[in-house]
Amino acid sequence: MPTTYQFFNIENLSISFGGLMAVDKVGFVVEQGSIFSIIGPNGAGKTTIFNCISGLYRPDSGKINFSGEDIIGLKPHTIARLGIARTFQNIELFSRMTTMENLMLGRHIHMKTGIWSGATFYRRGSRAAQDEIKHREHVEEIIDLLDLQAARNQFVGGLPYGTQKLIELGRALALEPKLLLLDEPSAGMNSEEKQDLIFWIKDIQDELGVTILLIEHDMKLIMDISDRILAINFGKPIMEGTPAEVQKHPEVLKAYLGED
Amino acid sequence: MDMKRDYYEDIQLLDSRILWFWFIMLVASLAIFPFLAPNYYIYMANYMAIHVIVTVGLNILVGYTGQISLGHAGFFAIGAYGTVLSMTALHLPFPIALLAGAFIAAFFGFILGLPALRLEGPYLAIATLGFGMAITQVIGRWQVFGGRMGIEAPDLSIGSYILESDRQLYFLIVTVAFLLTLAARNLMKTRVGRAFIAIRDSDIAAETMGVNLTFYKTLAFAVSAFYAGIAGGLMAFLLGFINPSSFNFILSIYFLAFVIVGGLGSIFGSIMGGVFMTWLMLTLDKVQELPYLGSILITFSERWMNLTGLPNIASIIFGLIVVLLVVFEPLGLYGFWIRTKIYWKTWPF
Incomplete structure (x- = not known):
């Protein structure tokens, strides 16, 4: 149990689909007002973590604490009311x-x-x-x-x-969220649009004071704006740290570039 | 278009003088119509107005919320029997009885909305179909409802004013249809309607944006059933007599056809669908009276079908027109309307 008040943290989150461990004991802490990114190859379980946070999936075990409350088991619309909003990898607009x-x-x-x-x-x-x-x-x-x-x-x-x-x-x-989950916001954008997006995400963090949880494949964007990064592969956390630390980590390089 | 100066002008119903003009013309012609038209056409207008109410209600469910119902004749029946029995057995005055019937229908709509939380598409269609058929069966067995023989609608009075003729009924029915259509349009333009449409387009996004799916899906069923209930209550007095076979499941299919021919997700389309299809239904019943074509059809029918083949001919032509309409304009009559509007706006280019 965390002893001090935390804005958002996940402990030991696990979920499996028919024997496949999609997310395996993932945990991290997000400071209020920061940008926290999750990276990993396709199928690593990033979006699954988002779906657990927004209540679309119910994890097998673990805790998701938001403003001191465990939100596992709440309905998606209740979680939205608490102040968590999200976007989708494959656009879900009306x-x-x-x-x-x-x-x-x-x-x-x-x-x-x-x-x-x-x-x-x-x-x-x-x-x-x-x-x-x-x-x-x-x-x-x-x-x-x-x-x-x-x-x-x-x-x-x-x-x-x-x-x-x-x-x-x-x-x-x-929705005026306190926590904003962005699932690959730059996918399908050209480099100009990506530049704008970086400014907007920064604006949202600085001016609106929104905490951002980000999934992204564009490494330049990630390294530019993240305060902390978590790298996962096959549902398991590889390492967590600042952009500079993550960039150098051998396991991360291996997951992204393959073994030689 | 006029310049808009504030947000209200962007959301109001009649946002230009021309629209105001047409709106007043519409109200005026609706008011004058029964004094000029022969009685049969007033009767037909009443029929149309009742079907417009059902179509608007069903469109809220099918076109806007993206659910399906093949059981709306059931709600129609509940409204009709609820209203009549509230008056004969409970001695309620008509306006309250009509609302009572509609709210009972809405309650059943809510109940039927519960399985809709788990079922989708064809499964929901079958569940609602079963509901509609069960309702007529239950009504047919219970003596309170007059059994298979049906019951007669009592005299209709509002306060001390007694409505007897089709013309008097016209003012009641058309006013109710007018108000309910307006209400539906407003509802679809505000928060609740947006939640309905959101559920149709992406229910996952809707719930992660804070829309309570359980609440809004059942609400859509209840509202839709409420409209059908009101329409049923009025229909009892237009027909003067109701029995279970007036509400068979074919009627549910017809209602769905009204919605689709009119245009899914359009209130104006619902009006056109209800009016046009009712006209078609009532006119095709008299297809044998047509010059030349009528006698050909009768010969055809006697030769190739049985002697009572005339209803078949009417159904075949009805079906053919519906199929052609849907094939050539998937947006229904509303699609035609949009295209005509664009054509005139850009004419002569």
Whole structure:
């Protein structure tokens, strides 16, 4: 048991699928306000860890503590309400909604309109209209922050891949998370878009004070922005440390470059 | 389009003067219609309005939330019997009885929504189909419901005002349909509707964004059943008499066809679907009265089918039109509407 208060930590997390240990006794501590990255080859179990955190999978054993509470066993929507938002490796946007509506859905937990006030919204002064207007202001700020003006009223299904990735990031931000899980945010982006992404992630950390947990394959991006890095392979942790330490570690090099 | 000055102008229903104009024209023509049209067309309009209510409700479930129901005739029946029995047995006044019937339907909708949490696609279709068929069976066996013989709808009065003719019914039914359609549109544009659509497009993303799947899926079923319940309650008075066979499972299929022909995930499409398909149904019943074609069809029917082949002919033509519509415009009538609009906007280019 940790004796001091910790923002987020995982202890001995394990989950197996039909005899395959997807995640095997993984544990780490994330400092509030930092960027913590998880790296590893394909199939190493990175996304599985994210799915355990957001409540989509239930781990076989271990603990996930967020703000002093064990969140294992909670439903995904409850975990979202605690302030954990995420993006997905293979985009999970609401494709037949516009960018605006996608981001507004991100405000879901903060809004109050229920079925009755929603159905009877006819005037400017009505509760639902006020609710919509108030939260739209917040969403417009995110649209400005991520430069999404051009996509605002377009259906997201037809937008370029990089833009869709950004909208997913925006939707997660709209939830006002304390902890943000980004699953390969730069996949499918060109180098210019990646540069922008680095700035935005930095902005989110510095200005919004959001703690970020990152899965990424782009080593340059990882080394640029991470405070700490955990490398895993076959579900097992290889090592954890600062970017400089991880870069030099022989096991990490082996996992990435193969044995000679 | 006019310049928008604040966010409200972006979300309001009628965001330009032209739309206001058409809206007022629509209300005015709906109000004048029963004074000009012959009685049969008023009856048909009532039928259409009731089907619009069901279609809008079913579209909330199928088109917006991405669930399926092949049992909506069951909710329709619950609404009809619930309303009539609340009036005859419990002596409730009509408006309260209508709401009671609809809320009972909504409650059953909630119950049917529970298996929907685990079932998807074809499995859910079968579960709801079973529900719809069970409802008519139960109603047919119980003497309280009049058994197979059915029951008669009591006199309809609101306060001291008695509604007897189709024209008087028209004002009741069309007003209710109008308000419920407006309510559905508003609901889909605000928080609850967005949660429904989110579940349809990606339920995993929806729940990780804080949408309670259990709550919203069952809510979608309940709302949808509520609409069907109201429609059923009104239908009892339009027909004047209800029996279990008025709510067989073919009716559920028809309802689903209304939604798909109108356009999945569109309130305006639901209106078009309900109106057009009702017109088609009622008109095809009289297909033999058509000049030339009618007699050909009758000969055809007597030659190749049995003597009572006429309903078959009507069904075949109905089916053919539905198939052609869906093949050529998957978005349904709403798709046609969108294309026409774009055509006129860009004309003559």
